[in-house]
Amino acid sequence: MKILMLGWEYPPHISGGLGTACEGLTTALAKRGIQIDFLVPRVYGAENAPHMHLLGADSHRAIAEERPFRGFDALAKLIALEPSLATDPIFTAAVEGARAHARGAESLLRTLYVPARLKPYLDQTTYRELLRSGALRESDVDEILSTQIAHPIPGPPSHRLQHVRIPGESTREAGPATGAHYGEDLFSEVARYAMAAVRRVAGEHYDLVHAHDWMTFPAGIEIARRIRAPLLVHVHSLEYDRAGHGADHDIVSIERQGLEHATRVIAVSYYTRSLIHRVHNISLDKISVVHNGVYARETVEAYTEQRGSKGPVVLFLGRVTFQKGPEYFVQAAARVLEHVPDAVFVMAGSGDMLPRMKELVEDLGITSSFRFPGFVRGAELERTFSTADVYVMPSVSEPFGIAPLEAMSHDRPVIVSKQSGVSEVLRNALKVDFWDVDKMASQIVALLELPELRRVIVERAREEIRNIHWDAAAEKLVPIYHSVIHG
Amino acid sequence: MPSVCFYFEVHQPYRLKPYGALQVGRDHEYFDDGLNAEVLRKVASKCYLPANESMLRLIEKTDGRFCISYAITGVSIEQMKRHAPAALDSFIRLIKTGAVEIVAETYYHSLAALYDKDEYREQIELELGLVKKEFGQTPRVFRNTELIYNDEIGRYISDLGFDAILVEGADDILAWRSPNFVYRVPGRETRLLAKNYKLSDDIAFRFSNRAWNEFPLTAEKFARWVHGHSGAGDVINLFMDYETFGEHQWRETGIFDFLEHLPDLLFTHPHWDVLTPSQAIDRYPALGDLSFHRTVSWADVGRDITAWQGNAMQQRALSEVYALGPEIKRRNNSHLLALWRRLQTSDHFYYMSTKSSSDAEVHDYFSPYEGPYDAFIHYMNVMKDLKLSVLAPSEKQIGL
Structure with missing residues (x-):
């Protein structure tokens, strides 16, 4: 076949x-x-x-279709201001391309035109803040956006729609408001x-x-x-x-x-x-x-990891966007703190809802219990997982959701929303409706206070993720192929 | 003349309500009254009432040649009184026929035998008192929660004066022996009646299983299997949950037809009859001692106690509840004592089981919660609140 x-x-x-x-x-x-x-x-x-x-x-x-590019300086400036960007693969690819372009190496320039970003890691608000502070000129931002590392712009749908690219259209709107949460010329x-x-x-x-x-x-x-x-x-x-x-x-x-x-x-x-x-x-x-699988890999023993805070750590890790339900995490945190006052909540990631989340945390008076490390990757990501006591994925709508499996492979107990595909394949995770912040809080408290609960979940989860593999997905897919071809 | 001995377990726990961490210190109502009432009424209408009716008909029709035995836990009697008094009345009517023997167990269907022997004895005495009061019987035969049993429990029950104990006929315990004879607690006169798990589970678990190669199980076929043991045993012990009739096996499976036809078919063989446990030990001699070197139960494939204490959560919850005993008893508060005892019911720990494969399906079937983790969380939150309230300066605060 x-x-x-x-x-x-x-x-x-x-x-x-x-x-x-x-x-x-x-x-x-x-x-x-x-x-x-x-x-x-x-x-x-x-x-x-x-x-x-x-x-x-x-x-x-x-090659001639491609736009001339002068964005290297702007990118370098961004990295200086937001060091975490240096580890973003898309961003570094862009920088590499820009550098190559500066040297006149056209073949490498092509890597710049990563046609689209499905799940942009970068944060539009970073740009906005930079703009406001005067660190970036608008033309620089314009340049960056034209390299297809555009970022989500929050706004009402009608506002966003007028910016949607029509296939073949070559003109573009001025300013950073590019519309949808995709690259500029996606369509x-x-x-x-x-x-x-x-x-x-x-x-x-x-x-x-x-x-x-x-x-x-x-x-x-x-x-x-x-x-x-x-x-x-x-x-x-x-x-x-x-x-x-x-x-x-x-x-x-x-x-x-x-x-x-x-x-x-x-x-x-x-x-x-x-x-x-x-x-x-x-x-x-x-x-x-056909459920996704994960790559079999060794679980990471990380109990000895030095952590920066004294209290137990509860982790949210993902884009801080509507889809990921960050506000439910914050609401649950406020309730947990009434029972576990020294708990620390880490919201790792960036996204259009990050400023709103920071405001909410402030309004609830729990700023001192929150950390916002921004986007984390590589070694930092490993460290973030391994210093957490609980990982929470409160997604509002998650087709599958691989991050909880990642957390499980670090021996972290996880709480996943029932509005996620991954909750269908997991037995050894706590499950909660994303909006049920009382129950979410109760589950967090339980995981922090009951070592036996953590131990049983972690031990069984270690076993469980070994069985969530791509071979099982292919086993299901091949008969479907046959039935589609022959039926 | 070989015999068949029927024993049915009647038990319904007080299930906890979903009790989150945020309720601790605020909410002192632990049980899900709505759910418990609903389950009890459902079980009464699907099982207790129609099954009792069948039993009554069979007893009357056979003039008492068909006889049966039950253990009915105190907590299920309490709940029947509250939510389905007609069910309790129908048990009483049935018992009045004289063809029903009541077997003793713990009032709270607890695991106290493994944790606190004084508490264990008190719960047995409570049950004996209730059985006497409600049914006018003084049981001679005992069965422990879920047939949990070992030599130590055997000696303890023997010391309490019971004449016989019902046990699981586990393969590794019986070894070369047959379950179809009467045995003895080593060094005692107390008899042991071992469950024939193959024939019992044919009815209790496999009856409606279409994947089973003996499906469908008819009363004719089952009677033939029983008669096949002629000359190779004295008494075939068929022990099962009473809810088998109409609840685990729905009416639609034909379980009631099976039940109604079985006695006549058993009696077609002139040598066979039906006895209650006491009649069985009175008629048949003990063949020898039967030692239980490990703790056995009738649950799961392993016939062990891992269904209740197989993981760290269950062990924590159990040690938590039994550790409260001295403090609770010092309070000398009957409401508090009853509350604590309801929290000892084995079902709470069963819901926390993380056993996999086919056992897990059985566990999930019985659990009111979304899974073992939720069950543990709710239970531990209740424990926390109970400790807060027990240790609180004034019990009046929470209305105890």
């Missing part, structure tokens, strides 16, 4: 969980004899994917990707086209139509998850087209399956659930 898989990113050039998921899934599929051509917007050369054929969709694209990138993808696979034969998330749906629909192969669309997250009721109508409509054209839809959880049904009115019979 030979399939064409359409992706948007592939490790190490990833911005969200999608790239990691594609790597895990394709590796497990290849082990089962599935031949895969994997098409991504651009192949950088650093990807390690010996198990399949990695195609770049833009190999025909002329044109999506269209370009579709066209390039169609050209790239012309004359090839595939038994099936497997497209991951909405950015690849236009390409998937067109290719499947031309080669008369069934289309399978894989939903890792919906626009609804990311933006709630502020969903971008254009993205929603692309999503719907993909779902409607597909012979079969794969959802990463039952939670997502029912959301697809509710939001897009797709028949449940058409949607199969």
Whole structure:
């Protein structure tokens, strides 16, 4: 069986969980004899994917299309002001590209045009603060945004919609208000990707086209139509998850087209399956659930780690956005502190709701119990996990959610919202409705006060995550492939 | 003349309500009255009332040749009185036929045997008093919570003067022996009746299991299996939860038809009859001593006590509740004592079990909570509040 898989990113050039998921899934599929051509917007050369054929969709694209870039100084300035950015992979890629451009090395410049950021790690408010302080000129910001490391701008949907790019449109709005939580030219990138993808696979034969998330749906629909192969669309997250009721109508409509054209839809959880049904009115019979896996890796023993505070540490780690439910974490924290006054709450991450969260913490009078270390990565991330006593993921809407598994692999007990796909596969986690802050607080207190609870959960979780692997996902997917091709 | 001996366990715990950390110090109502009432009424209408009706019919029809035995825990009698008095009345009517023997156990269906022997004795005495008062019987036979048993418990019960104890016929304990004979507590005259777990579980667990190669189980087939033991045993002990009839096995599975037909079919073989535990030990001699070198129960595949104390949470909760004993008893407050004892009911610890595989399904089925962790959290919060209130300067504060 030979399939064409359409992706948007592939490790190490990833911005969200999608790239990691594609790597895990394709590796497990290849082990089962599935031949895969994997098409991504651009192949950088650093990807390690010996198990399949990695195609770049833009190999025909002329360098001349690219905008001249003068943003290196602005980027360097940003790093000086916000050191945590130095470890952001997207950001460093941009800096590298800018540096290379400054040297006139055009080949490296291409890495700058990472076409889109699914889950931007950087924080628009950082830019705003920098702007306000006069550290950055507006033209610098403009420059940075044009390099596709644009960031979420909070605002009402109507305000955001007028900034949505129409494919092929070349003019852009002035100022930092770029609209949706994606890169500036995302829609044109999506269209370009579709066209390039169609050209790239012309004359090839595939038994099936497997497209991951909405950015690849236009390409998937067109290719499947031309080669008369069934289309399978894989939903890792919906626009609804990311933006709630502020969903971008254009993205929603692309999503719907993909779902409607597909012979079969794969959802990463039952939670997502029912959301697809509710939001897009797709028949449940058409949607199969294949839970994500994680890479088996050694759990990290971290009890001896030096920690900065005396009291127990409760961790939120993720983008500080609507989707991740940071305010419920803060509300629960206020209740926990009544019972465990020396508890320390760490909100690690950045995002459009961060200033509001800082205000809320202040309003509740619990500033001295809160830490906001910003975006953490690498060694800092490891340290953050290993100094926490409890990890909480209070997401409002989480198609799957890999972070709790990460915390579990650090031997941390976790609390996950029931509005997450991962809660379906976990037995050894505490579960709570994201809005039920009393119960969330009670669970946090219990984990802090009852060593037996922690011990049993951690020991059993260690065992459990070993069984959440990509092979199980591939086991479920292969029969679906067969039924789609032959049925 | 070989016999069949039926014993049914009747028990319903006081389930705790979801009790969060934020309630500690504020809320001194621990039990989920609504849920407990609902469960009791449901079980009464699905099981106790219709099953008692069947039993009564069978006893009358056979003129008492069909006879049975029950242990009915004090906490379930209390709850029947409150929420389903008709169920209690129907037990009383049944017992009046004279074909029903009441077996003793602990009033609170607790694990006190393993933690606090004085408390254990008091709970047995409480149950004996209640049985005498409600049913007019003085039990000769004892069964411990969930058939939890070892040699030490055997000697203790023997010292209390019981004539026989019901035990699980665990393979490793019986070894080459058959469960279908009467045994003796080593060094004592007290008899042991061992459950034939194969035949008991055919009814209690496998009856409606479509994946079972003997499905469907008919009364004819079951009687044939029983008769197949002719000449190879004295008494086949069929011990199970009474809720098997109508609750664990729904009416739709045909369990009541099975029950109604079984006695006649058992009696088609001229050599077989049905006895209560006391009748069985009076008729059949003890074949020898049976030593329980480990603690056995009738739960789960392992027939051990890991269902209640298999993980660190359960051990903590158990040691917590029993550690409160001296403090509680010093208070000399009957309400407080009863409250503490309700918290000893084994079900609380069973809900905290993290055992995996097929056992977990059984545990989940019985648990009112979302899982073992919630069960532990609620329980420990209640403990915390109880300790705060017990140690509080004035008990009047919380209305105890």
